[in-house]
Amino acid sequence: MKVAKFGGSSVASAEKFKQVAHIVTSDKERKLVVVSAPGKRYGEDTKMTDLLIALSAKIQLGEDYVDEFGQVIDRYREIVVDLSIPETIITDIITNLQSLIDLHKNDPFRLLDCLKASGEDNNAKVMAAYLNHLGFEAHYVNPKEAGIFVSDEPGRARVLPLSYEKLPKLRERSGILVIPGFFGYSEEGNMVTFSRGGSDITGSIVAAGVKADLYENFTDVDAIYSVDPRLVEKPHEMKEVTYREMRELSYAGFSVFHDEALEPVYKLGIPVCVKNTNNPEAKGTFIVAERPHGDTPVVGIAGDKGFCNIHVSKYLLNREIGFGRRLLEILEDEGISYEHTPSGIDNISVIMREHQLTPDVEKRVFARIEKELEVDEIFIERDLAMVMVVGEGMNSTVGIAAKATEAFARAEVNLEMINQGSSEVSMMFGVKADALDRAVQALYNTYFNSMYSISYSNIK
Template identity: 50%
Template sequence: MKVAKFGGSSLCSSTQVEKCANIIKNDSEIKAVVVSAPGKRFEKDTKVTDLLIALYVNHTADLKTDNALQAIMDRYDDIITGLDIDRTLLDTFEATIKKYLTEIKDRDRLLDALKSCGEDFNAQLMSAYLNKLGINAVYLSPRDAGIFVTDESSNAALLEESYAHLAKLKERDEVIIIPGFFGESKNGHIVTFPRGGSDITGAIVARGLLADIYENYTDQSYIFSGHPGKIENPLPITEVTYREMRELSYAGFGIFHDEALQPLYEVEIPVMIKNTNAPEIEGTKIVPKRAVTPEKPVIGISCDEGFTSISVRHYLMNREIGYTRRLLRVFEKYGVNIEHIPSGIDNLSVIVRSNQFDGNNKKENILKEIEERMNPDWIGIEENLALLVIVGEGMERHIGVANKATKALADHNINIRMMNQGSSEISMVFAVRMEDDDLALSSVYNEYFK
């Protein structure tokens, strides 16, 4: 039994929706389907979610919303016309948006409600089209499906009881169509998940139904060993573990959101990455464990930009009990997540994503508080860093993996600002200047894969 999730590029037009419907029609094992909002049809197109956000911005700024609303309705009109399904759906969609605009006064709640419309409307029209094709399908809202979440706007977290509600759906005969990206709080509010929300919903549904496999349909057949836009003809990955995929997703592999793996990881449901435009290709499979060959210790290399390092030096730091804890509490106080903490006996660096410092002089306040509370001998900050991540389950049993990376960087005169390797030895992280990130990625990739 399968759960399938179709992304925005798979549902951007009536032609693409037809492809998705044919996949469902030709695979009797698909029990439930999770859908995203319509994505871009071409390079300069606008995603429906972005159109909904533009509508929200105009509304809250007391500007006219007619054009913004019409742009949204035109996208769904094109899809519904192309599929030749019940046009009263358009009236329902427009009435839903206008109801939210009229009745929801809290701005955060309104934004969540409007953002949810992209997925919600797509699920309804997908159900209608499948029934037109003779497939017994039913649309279920997250509330009807039993997806209940916490009540923090745009940052929903699943309530554990949802899995028991979802398990009951196995008893239904229909193909179940559920919108991704959002759930409902106990207070009756629509609350969206953070980034990659539809992937998160798909994983939640797959776990709730205890699916044998979760198929994630995108516009790519494989996850590659390097970014296809930065590496020429990167090797496709046929099988990758959850741990490896988590590391690669963290470092910029955008095909699958890293947080979406957690529900599946906990119960070891495998994931298959599939291409809506070429469903016959097997694709990349994400599994709990895989066979590792000695000649291929590294499975993928990625590089992500936008990091800042704050470093502290304090003589006899290692003798001062609680020094590290007090330092980290400063970041906790200001709500800043920490990515890496490389350290020595008298020095400690904290690496964070730079965008967490946006607004309210957060960075300056943190530096000031560290100076006052920690009494460091020296404190320094380095911005505009990129993190190069080398990933592979075979690295822990292979000698000389790090040497290859450092040699490649040295050969291209790239200065390593930081190196960090966890005790699991599944990944190595190098910090370099952002201006060197593309050269660092290509040089290290060639060292391992060419």
């Protein structure tokens, strides 16, 4: 049994629906289908989710929302008409949207969450109707009916263990089951969305719940590339990547596959294949538990902006018991999560997402650190970017780090920080944000292009 998830670009129009239907029905093992809300049809188009967010904003402001409501319905109507599906489904969508508005108009957070979820929900209904129209047995399955139960945290739901008791029953049902992505239900019965990339998460939960043989994630690229294709011409395609490698790359900026989506399938060892809806014959990229390293110890290069660094110095800091804990407690009290904490004998740095440290928060944090920890020096570096070199084979290969620093030197990129985790799956480098693209390109040339190729003959 396969679970196939189709992203927004794969279900953006009637023509895309036809492609999806062909892919699903061409393989009888594709019994479970997870769909996103309609994405962009062309460059300047607006995603369905963004239309729904705009609708929610109008309602919350108490303003007339007829135009915004109409844009949402028109988008579905265009798909339905072009697919020649009975237009009664549009009446059902209108009723569904209006009922959500009436129910949650006085609760802005719940309203936004439910309207966003409706994008996937109603699209799944259209997909099931189209498959039936083609003569195949297909059923729309609401996440509550499927058994996807989550924590009641709008916009950041987490799957509950109860789900894995309910989901296996889907194996017993006949026909093609179409499930909306992006949301589940709390035990109290509320619709609750996952974080960004939530349809990937739904697909993974379903795959784990039914113990699928394969989770196929269809998008608009033939494979996952070793680097952002906007930065490098004809980048290397990854044939295989491990769960751990993909987790690191997703964290560092890869947007093809959401990092949270790996957790359910990772625990059961279910392989994931990222494929192209527009070219389903392409082999795609497999995400697996283990891969042969061979002559490719480095699998990918990724980078992301929006970081800052709080640097703290104190003489004999290494002898002061509890210093790090107390420092992090100050950040915790302000609701700040940290990313990395590289340290020396007399100093420690805390890397975090910059948006968390507003001027007021920064002032309070600095005042507490100076008073409670009696530090010698404290300062902040803003406008930082993190660049990661990722590969399971790096820990058994000589010269990986040396080649990275040589690449930065050639590209005239100054290093602000170097950090390697104990797992040795990745190396992380801190650079100024305006040097990020140059840094990524230099590393890619070093590890993947023949003109800067490394000899890996000295693998241990």
